[in-house]
Amino acid sequence: MAYESLLGPEGRVEFLLGNEAVARGIYEAGVSVAATYPGTPSSEIGDVLYLISEKMGIKFEFSTNEKVALETAAAASTGGLRSFVFMKHVGLNVAMDSFVSLSESGVKGGMVVFSADDPSMHSSQNEQDNRFLGKFAKTIVIEPSDPQELKDFIVKAFDLSEEIGHPVLVRSVTRISHIRAPVKLGVVRERNEWHYRKEKAFVLLPENAYASQLQITERLGKVRSSRYSEMFDxxxxxxxxxxxxxxxxxxxxxxxxxxxxxxxxxxxxxxxxxxxxxxxxxxxxxxxxxxxxxxxxxxxxxxxxxxxxxxxxxxxxxxxxxxxxxxxxxxxxxxxxxxxxxxxGIPFTPRTERMDIIKRKPVLCPGCPHRATYYVTKMALKQRGIKNAIAPTDIGCYTLGYYDPFQLGDFCFSMGSSIGSSSGYSMNAGEKVVSFIGDSTFFHGGISGLINAYHNNHNFLLVIMDNSTTAMTGGQPTPETSPPFKRVDLEGVVRGIGIKNVFTIDPYDLKASLDVFKKALDSKELAVIISK
Incomplete structure (x- = not known):
C-alpha cells in the first residue's frame, strides 16, 4: 500500500515529502485525532492519513471546513488526547473564531495547529503570514526549516503543548511542505487514554474567559525561557x-x-x-x-x-x-x-538571466464537465440577449472560467464569496447575476450565503458545479461521497432552504441543459442549477 514506509521502525531513513514527514511526526507523537479541510500546500497530509490512519491508530476525518476541523480536534484535547488539525494558510481565517478561543481555554492533551503558508501565491489568493495570526491568537509559533525538522518539531510541539497546557501553531510554507529530503524516523509514542472531566475553562462565558487571561500570560511567560527555545532554536x-x-x-x-x-x-x-x-x-x-x-x-x-x-x-x-x-x-x-x-558591499552578478518563456494560462482538464457547463451558460445568455451579466465565481477548478474562452468570473475573494457577492450585486446592479460555486466549496462556505439570499429575496442564478469531489486539491471526498461515509443530498440541502427553482442537469446534454438555463434566467426569483 502507498505510504507504508511511514510506518517504518525507529532509525530507518526514508526519502519523504515535507507533508509526509508531518504525517510521520504525528504518528510518532501519539496523536489520537486528526482533522482537516484539504487545501494546497497542506493537502498531502490528508491524503496520507486517509489511506493509513487506521494503521497508525489515528481517528482522521475530512471535515466540511477548517473551523469544524479545529473544533473536532479541540474537543479531543479536552479529554486528554493528543489532537492535530491542519490546513492551508487561508483556511486558518475560516477557523479563526475558534482558534482565538483555543488559547483562552488552554488544552489538556497536546494540540497542534498546522498552517501551510503559500508565499508568492502558487495556488492561493494571498500570501498572508500566519505567524502573525498565531501571535494574535496568543499561541506558541514554531517554524521548521526542512522535512526532518517538520517531523521532529511536530513531536516536540506536542510535548511542549501538553506540558504547558497551551496550543502550538506549526507554520510551514510551500517550499518546505513540497520538498523531499532524507528523514530519520523516530520512536512511536503510546497514545494518551481518554479522561474527560467537565471544566469551566472550556465554556467561554465572560466570567470564565476573564479568569483565563492571567493564565495565558503565565503560560506564555514560561515558554519565553531558554529551556524551551533551545528545543527549537x-x-x-x-x-x-x-x-x-x-x-x-x-x-x-x-x-x-x-x-x-x-x-x-x-x-x-x-x-x-x-x-x-x-x-x-x-x-x-x-x-x-x-x-x-x-x-x-x-x-x-x-x-x-x-x-x-x-x-x-x-x-x-x-x-x-x-x-x-x-x-x-x-x-x-x-x-x-x-x-x-x-x-x-561586494559585487554581485546573477548566476543566469531569467528566460522569457511562452506564458500558458491554466486550463480546465480535457473532458472536465465544467467546460460544458460554462459553454451552455454562454449559449443561454446569448440566446436571451443578456450581454453584460455579472458572474461572481468561487475557489476551485471552475475559477478557470475567468479565462478565455468563457470569461465568466467577475468576483472571487474566498470560499463561498460567490453567493454573498451575488446578493450584493443583485440588490444594486441592473444586470443579470449568474454565479458559480463547486459542491465542496458550497458545503464549506456557501450554505449560509444561500440562506441569506433566499431570506432576503435576492434574485440571481446560482450554478453549483457538482463533480462530487474536492478536485483542485487532489480529489478528496466531499459530503456527497459514499461509502464509507453517509451521503449528503446536495439538491435536498438546497430545497430544504425553501428555494423552489432548483434544477439538476447533465451539462453534456446540451439541448436539455440549455432549456433549463433559459428557464432559470427568465425566473424573477432566486434559482439554483446543479450541474452534475
Missing part, C-alpha cells in the same frame, strides 16, 4: 555580522553565504513566538550589524526591534522594515545573494 558561525532567520529562509541564507564567500553568525529561530528575548539580545550585543531574513512578513524583526528599543540598543539593522530586503513574494537564493551583496 540554533546558533551557528562566528562573525560580527549577525543574521536572524527562520524556516525556509535559513536554507537560502546558508547557500547564499557560501556562494558569496562570506561568513556570519546565524540565529536560526525555531520558536518565533514567544521569542527568547535574552538569547537574542545577548547575540545582538556582540554584533556590529544585524540582518533579518525571514519568509513572509517582518514577524521576528518586529519583535526583536521592539526589544532593542526598550533596551536602547543601537545597531545597524537591515530588514524588511527599512527596505533593505524586499517585503513581498517568497525568498530564494538569488534574491538573498542580491541583497546580501549590497549589505556586504
Amino acid at each position: 540554533r546558533v551557528y558561525g562566528d562573525s560580527s555580522t549577525l543574521i536572524i532567520t527562520s524556516g525556509a529562509a535559513y536554507n537560502y541564507v546558508d547557500e547564499a553565504l557560501g556562494m558569496l564567500g562570506k561568513k556570519a553568525r546565524i540565529i536560526k529561530v525555531g520558536m518565533s513566538f514567544p521569542i527568547d528575548a535574552e538569547r537574542v539580545i545577548e547575540e545582538i550585543d556582540k554584533a556590529e550589524r544585524v540582518i533579518f531574513i525571514e519568509e513572509g512578513g517582518p514577524f521576528i524583526e518586529e519583535q526583536v526591534l521592539a526589544l532593542c528599543a526598550l533596551r536602547s540598543i543601537d545597531k545597524r539593522f537591515y530588514g524588511k522594515l527599512n527596505g533593505s530586503i524586499p517585503a513581498s513574494y517568497e525568498m530564494d537564493v538569488d534574491r538573498e545573494m542580491e541583497f546580501l551583496s549590497k549589505i556586504f
